[in-house]
Amino acid sequence: MSTETASTPEELPAVVTRLFKGVMYAEADQKMWQSLITLTSQVRDYVAVLGLNLIVDESEGYAFLKSKEDPEGALPRLVPRRQLTFDVSLMLVLLRKRMLEFDTNSSELRLIMTELEIKDMVSVFLPESSNEARIRDRLGTNIKKVMELGFLRKLKGETEAYEVMRIVKAYVDAQWLEEFDARLADYRDSLTGGNKS
Template sequence: MTSTVDTVDPAAAEATEVSRVVISLLKGVVYQSESAQVWTLLRRFQARVTDHMTVMGLDLVIDEAEGYAHLRQATFDEANIPRLVPRHRLSFRVSLLLALLRKRLAEFDATSSDTRLIITRDQIAELLRVHLPDSSNEVRLIGDVDTLIGKVDELGFLRQVKGQEATFEVRRIIKAYIDAQWLADFDARLQAYLASMDGDGEPRG
């Protein structure tokens, strides 16, 4: 009697691994610290993944220093190519919170050797309070801080720390969306925001 030994097709196995990376990226940001196996596969098959994403009109962006990878909509001359990466129209309040968190992360990186910026709900509220004019609008905005945090969490820039109520990690992917030049102009942009606010705390026009 002879026995048969199941063999694994190397090409099929490799295709499966590439697919795993592609699906992970399409779902969102891939962090080295959280998805070590996917990260290893990404680095191994980077050229193939890049080619695959290019066909889909996407750019693969890998930040080795920060330890994350994500997809960005490629820029084309033709305007009739559908977008796979949606654009988010952000409200004034969400934009303000993102800017403040990005600035806080820059300060943190300049003074700490830790890689995780942890911030509480009260600290987030204080960030907002300091940068708002003295008016009843401040009370309204601070009262909505949980809603703002929820929206920023949905965008992937905050994540609640497990086992710690009202405590969040500022996700480092925020650096890819709010760059150093934007941050350098932060104060001027903030003044422009505040100058445009109407009596309800929203931009005029």
């Protein structure tokens, strides 16, 4: 019996507690990440009793808890479901698409974007306005919200540079993208229809 295997039972509560606090990244805490990898099946069994699924992506270096599908609503929700505004959803979709382009065309591991690049990427999809300052403020607020949700991380020592976190790939999956693209098409139609009248 290895010492690593012998020490795992005490680590289980710490790993589960850390996962309840939010997304766990390999690079942020190597020791905790290694404990999670060693205890994956025990953590999965433990959280399953609470109606949760453990999602681990070793290649991307993140893990998180997700509520199991509960069509009857019999279980209380331990992981909060966040209602996102259209603007925040749009930003997440565009960040996910940018991540896809980045992974396809770059050998780098981290996607870094400036605040201006993010704002420019999103503003293309917003209705034209005579108040440019208000739109920039709104986009700044949305960037802060996306940071709070854990999809962007401000780079240390950089005032306006962000790393796009790889968790966005798990959150914004192909189905989510497809559904949002349909909503975006409706949104564009409503904007052009609104301009005609």
